[in-house]
Amino acid sequence: MTRKYVVRPETAVLTRGFDPSLSVGSARPAVFRSSTYVFNSPESAAHAFEVALGKVKSKPGESLDLIYARISHPNAEILEDQIVPLETGATGAAVFNSGMAAISTTFLALCPPGSTVVHTSPLYGGTQLFLDAVLTPLGVKAVEVDAGDTQALVAAIAAAKNLKVVFVETPANPTLRMSDLRAAVAAAKAHPDHPLVVVDNTFLGPTFQHPLALGVDLLVYSATKYLAGFSDLLAGVVLSGNDELVASLRGLRGVLGNILQADECWLLSSRLATVPLRMNKQSKNAQRIAESLVGHPAIAAIHYPSLFTDPEQCRIRDSQCDFPGAIITLELKGGRDAAFTFLRTLQIAHNAVSLGGVESLACHPRTTTHSELSPEQLDRAGITDGMVRLSVGIENWQDLLMDYRAALEKV
Ligand SMILES: Cc1ncc(COP(=O)(O)O)c(C=O)c1O
Incomplete structure (x- = not known):
């Protein structure tokens, strides 16, 4: 449904991303539990696969056949549309079945063997474990900087070779030390490798901290926390103003099989308006x-x-x-x-x-x-x-x- 005027986030989160006519007129989205989707034609199936595999780009406004729920499904698409207005600067989102799924998929997508990650410390224990037990053995070098030490962060970024990601968790879990996002963005922009700045925004986002507006490239969330809000589901989200980046993470999500399932998407959608x-x-x-x-x-x-x-x-x-x-x-x-x-x-x-x-x-x-x-x-x-x-x-x-x-x- 196209609206004739632009609305503010509290309105957009309740009105965008869902067309009642696609849910037999229901005022709330239906839960689409199907694992697979019937194609309109063999030709449209082939085209949907070409787009999903990144072989061709979809045209603006084009309606593509759904394929298979590991790749995407209606409740994921509704949630991904609805969550965008909550995050200043975001144009796209991808949902995962936990915060760690969002974080690990992001690192795996962005950091090939031989590359470097500069990150603040402390990090959530699971993220630190992923770096130590999975990424480092794959040949990715992790350079740690104390949270809040702006000079050390800028110096570590400037000195890093083959730098792909600057990962900042701010405030840090559990010390609440904050790291300067503008300084991280400026140092990354000045680096010849053009690394992406990724922020774990779980502690203050999306309401109290808006890193994309400061030039950060990608946000990761444990949506298990404030976004879900009732300690009754696990979910993860990435958000960005770079749609190609979000599309590439959706692509890897389809390979790894860590998309958020339909029931969880539906629950999380209903929680967004009260975040x-x-x-x-x-x-x-x-x-x-x-x-x-x-x-x-x-x-x-x-x-x-x-x-x-x-x-x-x-x-x-x-x-x-x-x-x-x-x-x-x-x-x-x-x-x-x-x-x-x-x-x-x-x-x-x-x-x-x-x-x-x-x-x-x-x-x-x-x-x-x-x-x-x-x-x-x-x-x-x-x-x-x-x-x-x-x-x-x-x-x-x-x-x-x-x-x-x-x-x-x-x-
Ligand atoms: C800051 C932060 N990031 C990521 C995670 C991981 O999220 P999940 O438990 O949803 O996988 C957590 C979990 O506590 C966290 O506190």
Whole structure:
């Protein structure tokens, strides 16, 4: 359906990408569970395969036959259309069956053997494990830079040979250290290899941080987190303003077989309209809680964007983030014992990994989400024994604060 006027993202997310006449008039999309699709003719089947394999380009507005659900399916196409307006600067998206599927497919597509990746550290433990256990043995060199060290990031990019990807996770999981995206983009543009800048935008996107508008090439998401929002499905998304790049990732997705299935696409589509509402409420709750915990005698440090004191971190925050988000990382004074006691005592927040859902969660990164890292990597990244990561939900913030304070009393 073509609309006569341009609408804002909150409207577009509810009105684009879905034609009720293709779902027998249903106001919400049907779930198309078919694994295979009937061709209009053998000729249109041959053409659909040529386009899917990149042998010919589709014409603008051309309607292609669907082929097979591993390559694409109607619910993936609807979701990919609907998610685009949420991300400033995006023109296309590809959906995957987890955040790690989106991340690993991106690296495999962009980094041939012999190439180099420059990345910030820490990274989510699964991403670090993928680099160490899969990409490095394939002959890709990974160069690590401390998150937030702008000079070191620029220098590492300038010095790298056969550089294909600059991968930035900001804020970093779980330390919340931020890296300067404009500096990464400028250094990548100045590099003779023209590497792509890829950002894991899971922690603040798509509502509070807009890297594509700063010149970043590609975003990866664990859509399991804020996008899905209810801790009940796994999904991953890549978004870009470069449609050819998105098409090439869809191509590799078809080979690897890691597309998001129809039911999950349908569920995730229905969650998109409330992403900004949920994220705003969660961020407001977290900010009130973090700022109320300042000075608590059991806490050695609170890592939370509105409480940054380091001038470089404050500068990066102010230049690229709109609001602080819903993740608070506490460092407790009593080390691992204190952290475990805190987690055991919580009554409202559950002790579970993952984040971004409407229900509050808390975990001990050193022994869970980042346990893939060696003790040296953990120490270098500042992921300490006393660290707990809180993901704040949409419960009443005063109830949550009471729960955290009661657990801190036991520490
Ligand atoms: C920042 C970040 N990126 C990627 C992932 C991986 O996503 P998934 O668990 O959906 O595969 C996670 C998971 O916790 C994450 O926190």
